[in-house]
Amino acid sequence: MKRKIVIIQGPTASGKSAIALKLAKEFNGFLISADSRMIYKGMDIGTNKDKGKRVANTYIVQGVEEKMIDVVLPDQDFTVDDWVKQVKQIIKVDKRLPIIVGGTGFYTQALTNNFKLPVGKNRELRDKLEQELAEKGLVSLVKRIKEIDLEIESKIDVQNPRRVIRAAEICLQTKKPLERQVGRPLYDVLQIGINFDREKLYEKINKRVDEMIEEGLVREVEGLMQQGYSEKLQSMTGIGYRQVVEYLTGKISSADAVELIKRDTRRYAKRQITWLKRDKTIKWVNSLKEAQDLMKKFV
Numbered sequence: 001m002k003r004k005i006v007i008i009q010g011p012t013a014s015g016k017s018a019i020a021l022k023l024a025k026e027f028n029g030f031l032i033s034a035d036s037r038m039i040y041k042g043m044d045i046g047t048n049k050d051k052g053k054r055v056a057n058t059y060i061v062q063g064v065e066e067k068m069i070d071v072v073l074p075d076q077d078f079t080v081d082d083w084v085k086q087v088k089q090i091i092k093v094d095k096r097l098p099i100i101v102g103g104t105g106f107y108t109q110a111l112t113n114n115f116k117l118p119v120g121k122n123r124e125l126r127d128k129l130e131q132e133l134a135e136k137g138l139v140s141l142v143k144r145i146k147e148i149d150l151e152i153e154s155k156i157d158v159q160n161p162r163r164v165i166r167a168a169e170i171c172l173q174t175k176k177p178l179e180r181q182v183g184r185p186l187y188d189v190l191q192i193g194i195n196f197d198r199e200k201l202y203e204k205i206n207k208r209v210d211e212m213i214e215e216g217l218v219r220e221v222e223g224l225m226q227q228g229y230s231e232k233l234q235s236m237t238g239i240g241y242r243q244v245v246e247y248l249t250g251k252i253s254s255a256d257a258v259e260l261i262k263r264d265t266r267r268y269a270k271r272q273i274t275w276l277k278r279d280k281t282i283k284w285v286n287s288l289k290e291a292q293d294l295m296k297k298f299v
Contacts (some may be wrong), residue, residue, distance in 0.1 A: 034102030
């Protein structure tokens with residue numbers, strides 16, 4: 001029998017983390033973060049990590065273990081391939097029910113479909129691509145990919161620099177459109193999606209950004225810069241971080257930074273929604289009770 005895993009899906013600020021935590025408590029499970037930003041140490045407020053504490057090498061949230069938090073430093077590379085490899089090992093070793101939660105849909109899709117990418121990392125090429133990104137911008141890099149793969153915009157989030165660089169790395173080496181080989185599914189998967197009202201979601205996003213500022217997001221970014229982490233790092237280009245960097249370097253006002261964070265987070269949520277709605281295996285729920293009912297039947 002295949003190992004059972006549960007994935008809680010939903011756009012940012014949809015409340016998926018709170019529901020996942022309650023389900024983990026009820027069904028003797030543990031959490032695995034599928035968030036491409038929460039992997040970075042020292043980046044807590046801007047990534048909206050669950051309020052918890054680190055005990056040895058484990059992150060604890062309200063008595064529940066959450067894995068794949070604080071995995072690498074902000075200047076270290078970490079790809080979807082790295083995430084899948086580590087998560088597979090976690091699931092193999094820990095016999096409790098894995099409940100995966102996070103907004104990076106590409107991570108969970110790569111795990112459930114057992115993606116196998118055609119080529120590995122190419123450090124020399126990646127350095128050139130990152131330099132091109134810094135000098136010419138994201139649009140230029142996407143244009144280069146489209147010379148090989150006209151459908152790239154339907155395959156990746158072309159607003160995400162990390163996804164674009166990885167896609168370029170693959171396409172430029174293979175000289176072929178981006179294709180992910182689907183391997184044999186390894187797990188019996190239940191995907192639960194948290195329904196939401198779009199206007200309320202946007203209101204919640206705006207409120208969350210205000211709370212991040214009050215909690216000290218500017219101090220967090222300032223501290224990272226003082227430690228020598230460059231604004232050009234992929235980790236520092238995430239929503240919240242790049243806008244605050246622009247404020248700290250005198251390019252925009254603090255008020256403009258806050259408004260840009262809100263706007264870009266709303267746009268990110270919209271892209272997440274588009275991505276999730278394509279996946280017909282997700283079972284959408286309106287309440288914790290509906291999620292619990294699905295879990296009872298599944299486990």
